[in-house]
Amino acid sequence: MSFLSIDGLSAGYGQMSILSDVVLQLDEGEIGVIVGANGAGKSTLLKAMFGLVNITAGSIRLAGDDITGMAPERLAARGVAFVPQEYNIFPTLTVNENLEMGAYSRRDDFSAVIEGIYRIFPPLADKRRQMAGELSGGQRQMVAVGRALMIEPRLLLLDEPTAGLSPMFMSEIFDRVLAINATGVTIVMVEQNAKQALAIAHRGFVLANGMNAFTDTGANLLANPEVARSFLGA
Amino acid sequence: MDEFVFFLNKAVISGLIIGSIYALGAVGLTLIFGILRFAHIAHGDMMTLGAFVTLVLAGAVSLTGVQSPVPLSLIAFIPAMAITAVVAIGIDRMFYRPLRERGSRPIIIVMASVGVMLMLQGLVRILAGVGTRNMFFDQPKDIYRIALPGTPRELVLTEPQAVLIGFTAVAVIALHLFLTRARLGKAMRAVSDNPDLARISGIDINHVVAATWVIGGGLACAAGSLLSMDVVLKPDLSFNLLLPIFAAAIVGGIGQPYGAIAGGFLVGFSETLAIFNWSVLLRPFAGVLPAWLEVPGNLALVPTEYKLMVPFVILIIVLVYRPTGIFRGRVL
Ligand SMILES: Nc1ncnc2c1ncn2[C@@H]1O[C@H](COP(=O)(O)OP(=O)(O)OP(=O)(O)O)[C@@H](O)[C@H]1O
Numbered sequence: 001m002s003f004l005s006i007d008g009l010s011a012g013y014g015q016m017s018i019l020s021d022v023v024l025q026l027d028e029g030e031i032g033v034i035v036g037a038n039g040a041g042k043s044t045l046l047k048a049m050f051g052l053v054n055i056t057a058g059s060i061r062l063a064g065d066d067i068t069g070m071a072p073e074r075l076a077a078r079g080v081a082f083v084p085q086e087y088n089i090f091p092t093l094t095v096n097e098n099l100e101m102g103a104y105s106r107r108d109d110f111s112a113v114i115e116g117i118y119r120i121f122p123p124l125a126d127k128r129r130q131m132a133g134e135l136s137g138g139q140r141q142m143v144a145v146g147r148a149l150m151i152e153p154r155l156l157l158l159d160e161p162t163a164g165l166s167p168m169f170m171s172e173i174f175d176r177v178l179a180i181n182a183t184g185v186t187i188v189m190v191e192q193n194a195k196q197a198l199a200i201a202h203r204g205f206v207l208a209n210g211m212n213a214f215t216d217t218g219a220n221l222l223a224n225p226e227v228a229r230s231f232l233g234a
Numbered sequence: 235m236d237e238f239v240f241f242l243n244k245a246v247i248s249g250l251i252i253g254s255i256y257a258l259g260a261v262g263l264t265l266i267f268g269i270l271r272f273a274h275i276a277h278g279d280m281m282t283l284g285a286f287v288t289l290v291l292a293g294a295v296s297l298t299g300v301q302s303p304v305p306l307s308l309i310a311f312i313p314a315m316a317i318t319a320v321v322a323i324g325i326d327r328m329f330y331r332p333l334r335e336r337g338s339r340p341i342i343i344v345m346a347s348v349g350v351m352l353m354l355q356g357l358v359r360i361l362a363g364v365g366t367r368n369m370f371f372d373q374p375k376d377i378y379r380i381a382l383p384g385t386p387r388e389l390v391l392t393e394p395q396a397v398l399i400g401f402t403a404v405a406v407i408a409l410h411l412f413l414t415r416a417r418l419g420k421a422m423r424a425v426s427d428n429p430d431l432a433r434i435s436g437i438d439i440n441h442v443v444a445a446t447w448v449i450g451g452g453l454a455c456a457a458g459s460l461l462s463m464d465v466v467l468k469p470d471l472s473f474n475l476l477l478p479i480f481a482a483a484i485v486g487g488i489g490q491p492y493g494a495i496a497g498g499f500l501v502g503f504s505e506t507l508a509i510f511n512w513s514v515l516l517r518p519f520a521g522v523l524p525a526w527l528e529v530p531g532n533l534a535l536v537p538t539e540y541k542l543m544v545p546f547v548i549l550i551i552v553l554v555y556r557p558t559g560i561f562r563g564r565v566l
């Protein structure tokens with residue numbers, strides 16, 4: 001039984017169905033990467049895992065427990081954190097306050113966790129009293145990921161963490177993702193930059209029209225000519 | 235010099251008083267907008283209701299025959315703030331929350347608040363009648379006269395005015411500390427910034443909503459009570475308050491508490507300066523001015539009866555030239 005196990009998941013917005021019969025399995029400590037064309041339903045899949053869209057069929061299990069449609073505060077208690085694709089910071093709160101809000105469900109002393117996040121993202125350390133909305137795009141993404149890390153998650157859901165970043169910042173974010181994963185955090189990441197992302201993925205999932213198109217190891221998907229032709233723009 | 239003291243009393247102190255009232259009302263309005271995303275039309279009547287609760291509490295205590303060194307209303311408004319806060323939460327649970335949970339559009343909730351406004355107006359009239367009431371029924375208002383050097387004229391401040399100025403200062407500082415230091419205060423700012431991300435972060439929206447009503451209802455009660463102590467309690471108090479507090483909240487930038495405070499004082503001072511008779515300040519110079527320039531008897535920009543025009547004009551200017559307000563709030 002996998003650590004994260006999604007079976008026959010169908011979900012959508014209101015009456016509109018977007019995902020149908022999606023399957024996704026990931027072992028503990030792995031990086032799973034979801035790729036696919038614009039509008040394929042990648043974000044919807046992450047939102048479904050975080051209880052933010054209407055699930056009409058199927059189940060999501062974490063370490064054997066059913067977490068289908070569970071509310072965010074209860075997911076936080078189970079160690080699931082989510083970084084949305086857009087609007088993923090509190091712009092008029094300071095960097096430090098953004099991190100504190102990430103820890104809202106914790107009642108213990110989390111000051112050591114905050115310091116740990118400044119070690120993972122050193123550029124944020126000198127900006128902790130600055131409004132997050134004033135930072136550069138790359139630093140804003142660091143705040144967004146840092147906020148999610150505040151619960152010390154077991155499972156981290158990242159929706160396009162490199163969107164809109166220059167190649168230099170992009171590889172910096174990928175490095176951080178690897179570093180976070182090295183601490184034992186299981187990661188599910190949606191990415192537009194499919195080649196770089198699949199290169200660091202243990203498992204890759206290609207979605208098309210809200211359904212599984214290909215599922216394999218990251219390396220195999222990169223080597224698969226059919227995937228390359230239709231999804232990697234090669 | 236006498237004329238200058240007259241100016242201090244009529245324009246500066248009056249501006250400070252009415253500005254404090256507007257600031258206390260506008261802060262609640264802007265927080266409610268920031269968190270709940272609707273214009274709370276019933277806010278003026280929440281101020282009237284608060285004043286009425288203060289009167290009832292003070293009256294009830296006076297019936298017990300207790301001798302108080304200070305006028306009862308000046309003490310009663312503190313517990314009345316708590317009662318009004320609870321009533322505000324109750325109104326939200328009963329009328330606004332069901333609409334929110336149903337995902338109603340903001341305009342629907344605004345309309346519900348118009349209904350609540352009419353209801354509160356009716357309620358206060360049924361319980362208190364339509365006449366005016368003196369909040370200082372048990373003892374007269376103290377009047378503080380502050381002597382100034384070089385003039386027989388004095389600065390004049392009444393007891394409730396002094397309390398109001400002190401209370402506003404304390405409330406602003408307390409609110410600032412709450413919003414920047416307290417976990418719940420920061421969560422309020424987070425919800426106002428990005429409600430979806432607040433939910434994703436596990437922030438309990440119900441706590442934040444309750445805190446918003448406690449602050450909004452409590453400050454509305456304090457402002458309404460102290461204003462009616464300064465003048466008298468009338469059931470239509472809110473009529474002259476609603477437009478200025480909306481103007482103050484919008485001028486300050488919707489959703490920006492510090493903006494609302496600044497906006498409150500801006501609107502308050504604009505009003506008193508607009509109705510101030512400037513010819514008083516010119517009179518001492520009558521001797522040195524050329525003979526053909528006769529100082530007219532009244533040089534007020536706006537006649538007192540039209541004072542409500544001032545916030546209206548400010549509102550229009552802001553909405554046309556800077557719809558986000560001074561502190562860059564949301565666009566309505
Ligand atoms: N809030 C919403 N309400 C209704 N439909 C939505 C909503 N969000 C997304 N959709 C629709 O759902 C489909 C899948 O969207 P989704 O955001 O999951 O795609 P995506 O694969 O993440 O695309 P992108 O690469 O552009 O981020 C699209 O057709 C989109 O128009």
Ligand SMILES: [Mg+2]
Nearest residue numbers: 042043044085
């Ligand atoms: Mg997406």
